[in-house]
Amino acid sequence: MPRFAANLTMMFTERPFLDRFDAAADTGFRAVEYLFPYDHAPDEIAGRLQRNGLTQALFNMPPGDWAAGERGLAALPGRFDELKAGVATALRYAGATGCRRLHLMAGLADPGDPAAAARYRDAVLYAADALGERGIELMLEPINGRDMPGYFLNGFAAAESLIAGIGRPNVRLQFDIYHRQILHGDVTMALRRLMPMIGHIQIASVPSRQEPDGEELNWPFLFAELDRLGYGGFVGCEYRPRGRTEDGLGWFGPYRA
Ligand SMILES: O=C(O)[C@@H](O)C(=O)CO
Numbered sequence: 001m002p003r004f005a006a007n008l009t010m011m012f013t014e015r016p017f018l019d020r021f022d023a024a025a026d027t028g029f030r031a032v033e034y035l036f037p038y039d040h041a042p043d044e045i046a047g048r049l050q051r052n053g054l055t056q057a058l059f060n061m062p063p064g065d066w067a068a069g070e071r072g073l074a075a076l077p078g079r080f081d082e083l084k085a086g087v088a089t090a091l092r093y094a095g096a097t098g099c100r101r102l103h104l105m106a107g108l109a110d111p112g113d114p115a116a117a118a119r120y121r122d123a124v125l126y127a128a129d130a131l132g133e134r135g136i137e138l139m140l141e142p143i144n145g146r147d148m149p150g151y152f153l154n155g156f157a158a159a160e161s162l163i164a165g166i167g168r169p170n171v172r173l174q175f176d177i178y179h180r181q182i183l184h185g186d187v188t189m190a191l192r193r194l195m196p197m198i199g200h201i202q203i204a205s206v207p208s209r210q211e212p213d214g215e216e217l218n219w220p221f222l223f224a225e226l227d228r229l230g231y232g233g234f235v236g237c238e239y240r241p242r243g244r245t246e247d248g249l250g251w252f253g254p255y256r257a
Protein backbone atom coordinates (compact mmCIF):
# COMPACT_ATOMS: atom_id res chain seq x y z
CA MET A 1 0.00 0.00 0.00
CA PRO A 2 1.44 3.43 -0.86
CA ARG A 3 2.73 5.50 2.04
CA PHE A 4 0.87 8.79 1.71
CA ALA A 5 2.26 12.06 3.06
CA ALA A 6 -0.13 14.95 3.66
CA ASN A 7 1.14 18.12 1.99
CA LEU A 8 0.72 20.76 4.69
CA THR A 9 1.19 23.69 2.30
CA MET A 10 -1.98 22.71 0.48
CA MET A 11 -3.98 20.55 2.91
CA PHE A 12 -5.48 21.53 6.25
CA THR A 13 -5.01 25.22 5.44
CA GLU A 14 -8.09 25.91 7.58
CA ARG A 15 -5.57 25.87 10.46
CA PRO A 16 -2.28 27.68 11.24
CA PHE A 17 0.71 25.81 9.81
CA LEU A 18 1.91 24.15 13.01
CA ASP A 19 -1.57 22.85 13.82
CA ARG A 20 -1.75 21.10 10.43
CA PHE A 21 0.61 18.40 11.75
CA ASP A 22 -1.96 17.46 14.40
CA ALA A 23 -4.76 17.47 11.80
CA ALA A 24 -2.79 15.22 9.45
CA ALA A 25 -2.13 12.69 12.20
CA ASP A 26 -5.75 12.84 13.44
CA THR A 27 -7.01 11.93 9.97
CA GLY A 28 -4.70 8.93 9.63
CA PHE A 29 -1.57 10.22 7.89
CA ARG A 30 1.75 8.89 9.13
CA ALA A 31 3.93 11.29 7.11
CA VAL A 32 3.89 14.90 5.95
CA GLU A 33 5.58 17.13 3.39
CA TYR A 34 5.32 20.85 2.61
CA LEU A 35 7.09 23.45 0.51
CA PHE A 36 8.95 25.43 3.17
CA PRO A 37 9.44 25.20 6.95
CA TYR A 38 11.49 28.38 7.29
CA ASP A 39 8.92 30.61 9.04
CA HIS A 40 9.19 28.33 12.08
CA ALA A 41 12.12 27.21 14.21
CA PRO A 42 13.43 23.70 13.45
CA ASP A 43 12.68 22.48 16.99
CA GLU A 44 9.07 23.72 16.81
CA ILE A 45 8.55 21.59 13.71
CA ALA A 46 10.42 18.65 15.19
CA GLY A 47 8.17 18.88 18.26
CA ARG A 48 5.00 18.68 16.15
CA LEU A 49 6.36 15.70 14.24
CA GLN A 50 7.33 13.88 17.41
CA ARG A 51 4.14 14.45 19.34
CA ASN A 52 2.15 13.10 16.40
CA GLY A 53 4.46 10.22 15.45
CA LEU A 54 4.83 11.69 11.94
CA THR A 55 7.68 11.18 9.46
CA GLN A 56 8.93 14.22 7.57
CA ALA A 57 8.96 12.93 3.98
CA LEU A 58 10.22 15.97 2.05
CA PHE A 59 10.51 19.74 1.92
CA ASN A 60 12.08 22.27 -0.44
CA MET A 61 15.32 24.14 -0.04
CA PRO A 62 14.96 27.97 0.18
CA PRO A 63 13.73 29.24 -3.22
CA GLY A 64 14.89 32.87 -3.17
CA ASP A 65 12.22 35.55 -2.77
CA TRP A 66 9.05 33.48 -3.24
CA ALA A 67 6.71 36.42 -2.53
CA ALA A 68 8.42 38.39 -5.31
CA GLY A 69 7.89 35.52 -7.74
CA GLU A 70 11.19 33.66 -7.51
CA ARG A 71 10.92 29.88 -7.84
CA GLY A 72 14.39 28.64 -6.94
CA LEU A 73 17.95 29.79 -7.47
CA ALA A 74 19.79 26.87 -9.05
CA ALA A 75 19.79 28.10 -12.67
CA LEU A 76 20.01 31.83 -11.89
CA PRO A 77 23.12 33.97 -12.50
CA GLY A 78 24.93 35.47 -9.52
CA ARG A 79 23.01 33.58 -6.81
CA PHE A 80 25.38 30.74 -6.00
CA ASP A 81 26.40 32.09 -2.56
CA GLU A 82 22.74 32.43 -1.63
CA LEU A 83 22.08 28.94 -2.89
CA LYS A 84 24.92 27.57 -0.73
CA ALA A 85 23.54 29.36 2.33
CA GLY A 86 20.11 27.89 1.52
CA VAL A 87 21.53 24.39 1.36
CA ALA A 88 23.06 24.89 4.82
CA THR A 89 19.75 26.18 6.19
CA ALA A 90 17.82 23.28 4.69
CA LEU A 91 20.29 20.82 6.18
CA ARG A 92 19.71 22.29 9.65
CA TYR A 93 15.98 21.69 9.27
CA ALA A 94 16.56 18.23 7.80
CA GLY A 95 18.76 17.36 10.79
CA ALA A 96 16.12 18.52 13.28
CA THR A 97 13.23 16.80 11.52
CA GLY A 98 14.98 13.61 10.36
CA CYS A 99 14.04 14.39 6.75
CA ARG A 100 15.89 12.23 4.19
CA ARG A 101 14.92 14.09 0.99
CA LEU A 102 15.16 17.75 -0.09
CA HIS A 103 13.86 19.31 -3.28
CA LEU A 104 16.09 21.83 -5.08
CA MET A 105 14.03 24.22 -7.21
CA ALA A 106 15.65 25.31 -10.48
CA GLY A 107 14.25 28.83 -10.80
CA LEU A 108 12.84 30.85 -13.69
CA ALA A 109 15.37 30.72 -16.53
CA ASP A 110 15.48 29.83 -20.20
CA PRO A 111 16.00 26.05 -20.51
CA GLY A 112 17.62 26.65 -23.91
CA ASP A 113 20.32 28.93 -22.44
CA PRO A 114 23.60 26.97 -22.13
CA ALA A 115 24.81 29.28 -19.34
CA ALA A 116 21.69 28.56 -17.29
CA ALA A 117 22.13 24.83 -17.94
CA ALA A 118 25.76 24.98 -16.74
CA ARG A 119 24.78 26.93 -13.60
CA TYR A 120 22.01 24.47 -12.87
CA ARG A 121 24.33 21.50 -13.23
CA ASP A 122 26.92 23.11 -10.90
CA ALA A 123 24.22 23.86 -8.34
CA VAL A 124 22.91 20.29 -8.49
CA LEU A 125 26.44 18.93 -8.01
CA TYR A 126 27.09 21.25 -5.06
CA ALA A 127 23.81 20.40 -3.35
CA ALA A 128 24.14 16.68 -4.09
CA ASP A 129 27.55 16.54 -2.44
CA ALA A 130 26.49 18.59 0.58
CA LEU A 131 23.42 16.41 1.10
CA GLY A 132 25.29 13.20 0.31
CA GLU A 133 27.62 13.77 3.28
CA ARG A 134 24.53 13.47 5.51
CA GLY A 135 22.98 10.55 3.62
CA ILE A 136 20.19 12.79 2.22
CA GLU A 137 18.73 12.55 -1.28
CA LEU A 138 18.40 15.53 -3.61
CA MET A 139 15.14 15.72 -5.57
CA LEU A 140 14.71 17.36 -8.99
CA GLU A 141 11.11 17.95 -10.07
CA PRO A 142 9.94 18.82 -13.58
CA ILE A 143 7.08 21.35 -13.25
CA ASN A 144 4.56 22.19 -15.96
CA GLY A 145 4.69 25.63 -17.53
CA ARG A 146 1.00 26.37 -17.08
CA ASP A 147 1.33 26.33 -13.28
CA MET A 148 4.82 27.85 -13.28
CA PRO A 149 5.48 29.83 -16.48
CA GLY A 150 9.17 30.23 -17.29
CA TYR A 151 10.38 27.48 -14.96
CA PHE A 152 13.76 26.11 -16.05
CA LEU A 153 13.11 22.38 -15.46
CA ASN A 154 9.97 22.22 -17.58
CA GLY A 155 10.14 18.66 -18.93
CA PHE A 156 10.94 15.13 -17.82
CA ALA A 157 13.56 14.45 -20.52
CA ALA A 158 15.91 17.14 -19.15
CA ALA A 159 15.60 15.80 -15.60
CA GLU A 160 16.11 12.21 -16.74
CA SER A 161 19.26 12.93 -18.72
CA LEU A 162 20.77 15.09 -15.97
CA ILE A 163 20.11 12.47 -13.28
CA ALA A 164 21.39 9.64 -15.49
CA GLY A 165 24.57 11.53 -16.42
CA ILE A 166 25.57 13.43 -13.31
CA GLY A 167 27.21 10.54 -11.47
CA ARG A 168 25.68 11.22 -8.05
CA PRO A 169 23.51 8.35 -6.80
CA ASN A 170 21.68 10.60 -4.32
CA VAL A 171 20.24 12.79 -7.12
CA ARG A 172 16.73 11.47 -7.77
CA LEU A 173 13.58 12.30 -9.68
CA GLN A 174 10.59 13.86 -7.92
CA PHE A 175 7.81 12.42 -10.08
CA ASP A 176 4.76 14.61 -9.61
CA ILE A 177 2.01 12.73 -11.43
CA TYR A 178 0.00 15.94 -11.84
CA HIS A 179 2.87 17.65 -13.70
CA ARG A 180 3.68 14.49 -15.66
CA GLN A 181 0.14 14.16 -16.98
CA ILE A 182 -0.03 17.80 -18.05
CA LEU A 183 3.43 17.78 -19.62
CA HIS A 184 3.56 14.42 -21.38
CA GLY A 185 0.84 11.97 -20.27
CA ASP A 186 1.76 8.25 -20.48
CA VAL A 187 1.96 8.19 -16.68
CA THR A 188 2.04 4.43 -16.12
CA MET A 189 4.72 3.68 -18.70
CA ALA A 190 6.82 6.57 -17.38
CA LEU A 191 6.52 5.24 -13.82
CA ARG A 192 7.63 1.80 -15.02
CA ARG A 193 10.59 3.13 -16.97
CA LEU A 194 11.75 5.73 -14.48
CA MET A 195 11.15 3.83 -11.24
CA PRO A 196 14.90 3.20 -10.67
CA MET A 197 15.53 6.96 -10.47
CA ILE A 198 12.35 8.01 -8.63
CA GLY A 199 12.92 9.24 -5.08
CA HIS A 200 9.55 10.83 -4.36
CA ILE A 201 6.06 10.90 -5.93
CA GLN A 202 3.32 13.50 -5.65
CA ILE A 203 -0.34 13.38 -6.67
CA ALA A 204 -3.32 15.58 -7.51
CA SER A 205 -6.22 15.21 -9.90
CA VAL A 206 -5.73 16.57 -13.40
CA PRO A 207 -6.62 19.24 -14.41
CA SER A 208 -8.08 20.70 -11.20
CA ARG A 209 -5.21 19.85 -8.80
CA GLN A 210 -7.78 18.76 -6.25
CA GLU A 211 -8.41 15.42 -4.50
CA PRO A 212 -7.01 12.36 -6.34
CA ASP A 213 -10.43 10.82 -6.76
CA GLY A 214 -11.35 11.36 -10.41
CA GLU A 215 -10.90 13.42 -13.57
CA GLU A 216 -8.26 12.32 -16.12
CA LEU A 217 -6.48 9.58 -14.21
CA ASN A 218 -7.51 6.24 -12.69
CA TRP A 219 -6.13 6.60 -9.16
CA PRO A 220 -6.86 3.13 -7.74
CA PHE A 221 -5.05 1.67 -10.77
CA LEU A 222 -2.06 3.98 -10.31
CA PHE A 223 -1.80 3.29 -6.55
CA ALA A 224 -1.88 -0.46 -7.28
CA GLU A 225 0.72 0.09 -9.98
CA LEU A 226 3.07 1.69 -7.43
CA ASP A 227 2.71 -1.47 -5.34
CA ARG A 228 3.28 -3.69 -8.38
CA LEU A 229 6.46 -1.71 -9.09
CA GLY A 230 7.62 -2.16 -5.50
CA TYR A 231 7.74 1.58 -4.84
CA GLY A 232 8.64 1.99 -1.18
CA GLY A 233 8.94 5.77 -0.98
CA PHE A 234 6.33 8.36 -0.05
CA VAL A 235 3.44 9.68 -2.11
CA GLY A 236 2.90 13.36 -1.32
CA CYS A 237 -0.71 14.55 -1.45
CA GLU A 238 0.02 17.87 -3.09
CA TYR A 239 -3.54 18.91 -3.86
CA ARG A 240 -5.85 21.77 -3.02
CA PRO A 241 -8.93 20.36 -1.32
CA ARG A 242 -12.26 21.29 -2.94
CA GLY A 243 -13.63 22.31 0.46
CA ARG A 244 -12.76 21.34 4.02
CA THR A 245 -9.76 19.00 3.86
CA GLU A 246 -11.41 16.33 6.03
CA ASP A 247 -14.52 16.27 3.81
CA GLY A 248 -12.42 15.33 0.79
CA LEU A 249 -10.57 12.37 2.31
CA GLY A 250 -12.94 9.69 0.99
CA TRP A 251 -10.28 8.58 -1.50
CA PHE A 252 -7.88 7.93 1.42
CA GLY A 253 -10.21 5.51 3.28
CA PRO A 254 -8.87 2.27 1.74
CA TYR A 255 -5.25 3.34 2.27
CA ARG A 256 -5.37 4.57 5.87
CA ALA A 257 -2.81 2.70 7.97
O1 LIG B 1 4.66 20.59 -7.73
C1 LIG B 1 5.00 21.60 -7.11
O2 LIG B 1 4.60 22.71 -7.44
C2 LIG B 1 5.88 21.42 -5.89
O3 LIG B 1 6.18 20.09 -5.70
C3 LIG B 1 7.04 22.28 -5.69
O4 LIG B 1 7.98 21.86 -5.05
C4 LIG B 1 7.15 23.67 -6.19
O5 LIG B 1 6.04 24.41 -6.10
Ligand SMILES: [Mg+2]
Pocket residue numbers: 141176202238
Ligand atom coordinates in the same frame (compact mmCIF):
# COMPACT_ATOMS: atom_id res chain seq x y z
MG1 LIG C 1 5.06 18.76 -6.91
